[in-house]
Ligand SMILES: O=C(O)C1=C[C@@H](OP(=O)(O)O)[C@@H](O)[C@H](O)C1
């Protein structure tokens with residue numbers, strides 16, 4: 001059955017954040033595929049592009065329009081944060097069946113004396129402090145309980161070195177207050193971005209508005225998620241900002257205007273991952289339309305990563321990306337420091353490769369280069385290993401990755417740890433393994449509030465869908481309605497997300 005139901009107490013104190021909610025938590029029975037998949041799944045806008053374009057539009061020299069932006073909790077938090085600093089952001093309705101565009105009008109002067117709620121959004125907690133440093137007055141930042149554990153020190157110290165006054169009582173983490181003075185000197189700064197590329201993107205995005213621009217030198221041994229830095233550079237250049245990279249790990253943004261432009265946001269190719277992977281799990285075909293012919297999104301690498309597991313991929317001239325597969329999943333040996341965001345899906349596929357196909361023995365896999373995902377929405381390495389092993393699997397934590405050894409999986413509760421990609425990985429495993437129930441499927445609202453609906457349409461038989469729409473699914477959110485807010489601050493993200501309707 002494809003019905004979101006309220007759990008009657010079982011595992012009710014599991015939030016994945018280590019902080020019990022003390023009340024019933026939702027368990028979502030993951031639909032099991034009864035036949036090969038054959039579906040086309042249009043996906044909403046990219047979280048990373050929506051966040052960047054909102055920030056750049058707020059810093060630009062005139063109004064910009066964002067076409068087809070993402071609507072989700074992270075996007076709503078970014079909108080609320082920029083509005084708090086004085087930016088005007090208006091929804092432009094496009095009829096009943098289409099999500100609204102956004103018209104962003106920069107404030108004449110960014111204003112402080114406000115608060116910014118980051119939720120669990122890395123992009124909000126890393127990108128917005130650099131903008132707040134350009135505002136006049138204090139800006140207090142906080143977020144979800146787990147957000148307080150996500151690393152901030154390198155970017156806060158770098159902003160201080162560039163002239164910002166930031167009070168964090170030595171925490172190097174949320175909560176903190178940026179005491180903006182209306183401008184920032186900028187210049188050269190060294191920082192270690194081995195825990196997150198977002199530290200670099202934050203400085204580059206606002207850097208053109210610093211008096212001397214910014215010259216960032218990465219000092220760490222590793223630099224994860226490089227495509228996300230390339231995305232930052234591409235969005236800046238599209239707005240006329242001069243960005244140079246004189247050496248690996250070094251970037252210079254010249255001071256100057258950030259041009260106001262109208263942009264169309266590409267579909268979220270990272271959110272395509274579980275859907276495309278579903279074709280490998282069930283066999284059959286899945287198509288994601290509007291796949292960009294050229295993009296900086298790391299999700300584009302799915303076109304080479306999924307064939308490692310045995311899929312065939314084809315991108316046609318119309319922009320339809322189609323994955324076809326037989327249902328057999330090969331073991332892999334992947335080193336993917338650039339693709340940490342895709343790692344949960346890849347590990348989910350590895351767990352199913354280890355489970356075996358139709359009674360055949362499973363195959364082992366290792367996925368490495370992803371140590372930094374310990375600092376994502378949760379410690380994703382620990383969380384994936386714990387959940388795979390709780391279903392009977394044999395996964396092992398490595399320093400910078402995960403090894404999955406052959407072992408058959410069985411049903412059980414899959415915890416989400418308030419992490420949207422943990423939730424979707426559980427759904428992927430549940431396609432093949434009977435009896436998998438996902439705790440906190442509502443965490444998918446972080447970047448894909450319509451996950452259960454899209455997943456159901458793609459993988460579930462028609463009868464299950466009819467039943468689902470009768471009973472309702474617990475994670476349908478709408479942006480554009482009034483009366484809610486994106487800042488609900490619960491002890492679990494799912495709880496907070498259930499109270500979220502962005503105030504557009
Ligand atoms: O800049 C961005 O939009 C992102 C950068 C990456 O962060 P890390 O470098 O911390 O992995 C990625 O994983 C995250 O989902 C989004």
Ligand SMILES: C=C(OP(=O)(O)O)C(=O)O
Pocket residue numbers: 120121122123341376377421447
């Ligand atoms: C790591 C992620 O998010 P964030 O932007 O919060 O870092 C993610 O979406 O996988």
